[in-house]
Amino acid sequence: MSDRTFHILTFGCQMNVNDSEWLARALVARGFTQAPLGKARVNIVNTCSVRDKPEQKVYSVLGRIRQATRKLPDAFAVVGGCVAQQIGAGFFTRFPQVRLVFGGDGSAMAPQAIERLCAEPGLRVSLLDFSEEYPERDAQLQSGPVPPSAFVNIMQGCDNFCAYCIVPYTRGRQKSRAADAVVRECAELVEHGAREITLLGQNVNSYGQDAEAARHATTADGGKAVTFAELLHRVAALPGLARLRFVTPHPKDIAPEVIDAFGTLDNLCPRLHLPMQSGSDRILKAMGRKYDMARYMDIVQRLKAARPDIQLSTDIIVGFPGETEQDFEDTLVAMRAVGFAASFSFCYSDRPGTRAAMLPGKLEAAEKAARLARLQEWQNDYTEQCLRNMVGTDTEVLLDGMSKKPDMAPGGGHDDGAGIPGGESWQGRDPYGQPVNVVLPARPERGPAGGPEGWLGRIVPVTIVEAKKHSLRGVLRA
Ligand code: SAH
Ligand code: SF4
Ligand code: F3S
Numbered sequence: 012m013s014d015r016t017f018h019i020l021t022f023g024c025q026m027n028v029n030d031s032e033w034l035a036r037a038l039v040a041r042g043f044t045q046a047p048l049g050k051a052r053v054n055i056v057n058t059c060s061v062r063d064k065p066e067q068k069v070y071s072v073l074g075r076i077r078q079a080t081r082k083l084p085d086a087f088a089v090v091g092g093c094v095a096q097q098i099g100a101g102f103f104t105r106f107p108q109v110r111l112v113f114g115g116d117g118s119a120m121a122p123q124a125i126e127r128l129c130a131e132p133g134l135r136v137s138l139l140d141f142s143e144e145y146p147e148r149d150a151q152l153q154s155g156p157v158p159p160s161a162f163v164n165i166m167q168g169c170d171n172f173c174a175y176c177i178v179p180y181t182r183g184r185q186k187s188r189a190a191d192a193v194v195r196e197c198a199e200l201v202e203h204g205a206r207e208i209t210l211l212g213q214n215v216n217s218y219g220q221d222a223e224a225a226r227h228a229t230t231a232d233g234g235k236a237v238t239f240a241e242l243l244h245r246v247a248a249l250p251g252l253a254r255l256r257f258v259t260p261h262p263k264d265i266a267p268e269v270i271d272a273f274g275t276l277d278n279l280c281p282r283l284h285l286p287m288q289s290g291s292d293r294i295l296k297a298m299g300r301k302y303d304m305a306r307y308m309d310i311v312q313r314l315k316a317a318r319p320d321i322q323l324s325t326d327i328i329v330g331f332p333g334e335t336e337q338d339f340e341d342t343l344v345a346m347r348a349v350g351f352a353a354s355f356s357f358c359y360s361d362r363p364g365t366r367a368a369m370l371p372g373k374l375e376a377a378e379k380a381a382r383l384a385r386l387q388e389w390q391n392d393y394t395e396q397c398l399r400n401m402v403g404t405d406t407e408v409l410l411d412g413m414s415k416k417p418d419m420a421p422g423g424g425h426d427d428g429a430g431i432p433g434g435e436s437w438q439g440r441d442p443y444g445q446p447v448n449v450v451l452p453a454r455p456e457r458g459p460a461g462g463p464e465g466w467l468g469r470i471v472p473v474t475i476v477e478a479k480k481h482s483l484r485g486v487l488r489a
Pocket of ligand 2 (some may be wrong): 169170171172173177178179213214261395
C-alpha cells in the first residue's frame with residue numbers, strides 16, 4: 012500500500028525532542044509525509060520513563076492511537092525512547108498495534124525499519140541493542156532553512172547510576188561522539204541559518220571521559236580525547252554562531268576550564284542549568300550524586316565570579332526516601348542562597364530496578380506533594396521577581412517565530428502598542444533564554460536563510476517594558 016504518512020508524539024527530555032526531529036526529517040527524506048494523529052498510518056510515540064507519570068502516559072496514548080486509527084486497517088504504532096528500552100518486546104503482547112520498538116541507540120535504524128514495516132504487513136521489529144560506539148546518524152538537514160535555534164547531540168547515555176534514576180538503564184553507558192562530527196554538524200546548521208546551538212547530552216560536560224572518546228582522538232587532538240571545554244571552544248569559534256548553550260551538565264564534572272569559558276567565550280550564553288537535586292549533604296550522599304553542598308556552592312561562586320550576570324536554574328527531587336523536614340529545609344535554604352531563576356522540581360518517584368526503589372523511609376505521597384508545593388511557591392515568586400528585574404533593561408532578542416497570540420500589546424493587541432502601524436508580533440529569546448515578545452514593523456523581504464520569514468533568525472536590540480508571569484515584553488530600540 013502506498014500510504015506513507017506518519018505522526019510523532021514526543022515525551023521527555025530535549026534528547027528525545029532532538030531524536031524525534033531527526034526521525035521526522037529522515038522519514039520525509041524517504042518520501043513519507045506528516046499527517047495528524049488519527050489520519051497517519053505510522054504512529055510514533057517517543058517515550059520517557061524518568062518518572063512513573065510519563066511512563067503511564069505512554070499506555071494511555073497507545074489506547075488513544077488505537078481508537079483514532081480504528082478505521083485505518085493498515086495503521087500501526089511505533090514506540091521509541093526510554094519506555095521502549097525498558098519494556099521492550101512486552102509492548103507487542105500488550106498492544107497488538109505496536110510493530111516496532113526502538114531505544115536510543117536503535118533510533119538510527121528506525122527509518123529503514125519503518126520502511127520495511129510498511130512493505131511487509133506481518134513483520135514486527137525490535138531495535139533495543141546498545142551499541143558499543145556512538146550511533147552516528149546520517150545527516151538529515153532540511154532542504155530549506157533550519158530553525159534559528161538548533162540542538163546537537165554530543166554524547167549518549169550515563170555512567171553515574173544516581174540511586175533514583177532509570178536513565179543509565181534506558182540509555183546505556185556513556186559514549187562521546189567524535190568532536191569532528193559534532194563540529195561538522197554545528198557548522199552545517201550555522202550555514203543553513205541556525206544562530207544558536209545547544210549541545211545536548213545526559214551529562215553533557217562528562218563529554219570526553221569515556222573509552223569511546225579516547226577511540227576518537229586524532230593526531231590533530233594530540234592523540235588525547237577532546238575535553239568538553241575544548242569542544243566548547245571549537246564550536247564557539249564557528250563564524251556566524253551568535254549563541255552557544257549546553258544541557259544538562261553534572262556538577263561533579265564541571266571543570267575549571269568550563270567555568271572560565273563563561274568569562275572568555277562571548278557567545279556562550281550567561282545561563283546554566285545545573286541540577287542540584289537536594290540541598291542536604293545527607294540526601295546527596297544517599298542519592299549518589301558525588302558532590303556535597305560545599306562543592307556545589309563553590310561552583311556557583313566561581314561561575315558568578317567568571318560571569319557576574321549569569322543566571323542559574325536547577326532540578327530538584329522532593330521527598331527522596333528518608334528525606335526529613337530538616338533535609339527539605341536545607342534544600343529551600345540552598346535555593347534561596349543560589350537564587351535560581353527557575354527550577355524543575357518533582358516528587359520522588361520509584362523506578363523499577365533502581366537502588367532507591369529498595370530503600371526504606373519512603374514518604375507519603377501527600378507529604379511529598381506538600382513539600383513540592385512549598386518549594387514551587389517560593390520558586391514562582393522568585394522567578395516572577397527575576398523577570399520584573401529585567402524591566403527597563405536593554406537586551407538582544409533572537410527571533411524564532413511570530414507570536415501565536417496577537418494580544419501582547421496593551422489594550423488587547425489590535426493596536427500594536429509600539430506606535431508601529433501594521434506592526435507584527437514576534438517572539439524570541441534573550442541571552443538568558445527568557446521568552447520575549449516584541450512588535451516589529453512588517454518585513455516582507457527574505458530572512459537570512461533566504462526563506463520568506465522576514466524577521467526569523469534575526470537578533471534585534473530591545474528594551475524590556477513589561478514582565479508577565481512567564482515571559483517579557485519588549486520594544487525595538489532605535
Ligand atoms: N542527567 C541529568 C538529569 C536527567 S533526568 C542530571 O544528572 O541532573 C532529569 C531530572 O529528572 C533529574 O534531574 C531529576 O531531577 C529528575 N528525576 C530523575 N529520576 C527521578 C525519579 N526517580 N523521581 C523523581 N525525579 C526524578
Ligand atoms: Fe540520571 Fe544521575 Fe545519570 Fe543524571 S547523572 S541521568 S540523574 S543517573
Ligand atoms: Fe526521559 Fe529518557 Fe530523557 S527517561 S528524561 S527521555 S533520557
